[in-house]
Amino acid sequence: MINFKNVKTGEIKTASSLREEGDKIYIRFSLDGKEYGYNKNNIEVIDSDATELPFRVYTYAKDCYRCHKQTEILTYITYVDIPTDDVLFPCDYDRLNKHQNIFAHMQDPSIEYYGINVIGDIEEFDYMLMEKYPDRIKNCYSKTKNKIYPMNACCHCGTGQGWYFVYRDINEIIKNGAKLELYSCNSKMKV
Numbered sequence: 001m002i003n004f005k006n007v008k009t010g011e012i013k014t015a016s017s018l019r020e021e022g023d024k025i026y027i028r029f030s031l032d033g034k035e036y037g038y039n040k041n042n043i044e045v046i047d048s049d050a051t052e053l054p055f056r057v058y059t060y061a062k063d064c065y066r067c068h069k070q071t072e073i074l075t076y077i078t079y080v081d082i083p084t085d086d087v088l089f090p091c092d093y094d095r096l097n098k099h100q101n102i103f104a105h106m107q108d109p110s111i112e113y114y115g116i117n118v119i120g121d122i123e124e125f126d127y128m129l130m131e132k133y134p135d136r137i138k139n140c141y142s143k144t145k146n147k148i149y150p151m152n153a154c155c156h157c158g159t160g161q162g163w164y165f166v167y168r169d170i171n172e173i174i175k176n177g178a179k180l181e182l183y184s185c186n187s188k189m190k191v
């Protein structure tokens with residue numbers, strides 16, 4: 001499987017096969033599916049290994065809200081205006097504030113509600129994370145969202161650490177000017 005980005009829309013998709021001919025790239029989404037032609041300039045091949053992720057994976061230690069022991073959280077952190085753009089450190093605070101969820105911040109001024117996506121925000125990314133780290137990321141039920149979605153499972157008790165906890169933590173880390181660590185050298189490095 002090959003991951004590629006449609007540069008025009010920012011969408012990331014997975015192709016079954018991909019071939020170049022002249023100024024076109026022909027993509028098949030399934031083994032014997034129809035072939036679609038794209039202008040070569042609009043396609044950016046991200047990797048040719050389905051286990052690589054098209055975003056950076058950050059990690060931090062967190063106390064599990066149920067058993068209170070320390071576990072490790074994995075998440076992507078991307079900008080809401082372009083969800084495929086990783087938030088890099090030091091952060092671009094102008095951009096984070098420009099897309100701040102002001103309404104949520106007014107209701108709950110305890111965090112900034114920066115314009116970021118974390119695990120639980122982008123379904124496609126969540127499933128990619130779960131596929132890559134099945135022992136760490138599991139489908140769990142969330143009362144807050146009233147649905148089942150991939151979450152970091154506590155390494156002690158297995159409880160899913162839901163979106164809200166991670167979103168809160170990342171907001172606090174960013175506000176404090178702290179830097180998050182990259183989890184894996186296998187995740188795609190972008191400079």
Ligand SMILES: [Zn+2]
Nearest residue numbers: 064067154157
């Ligand atoms: Zn726990």
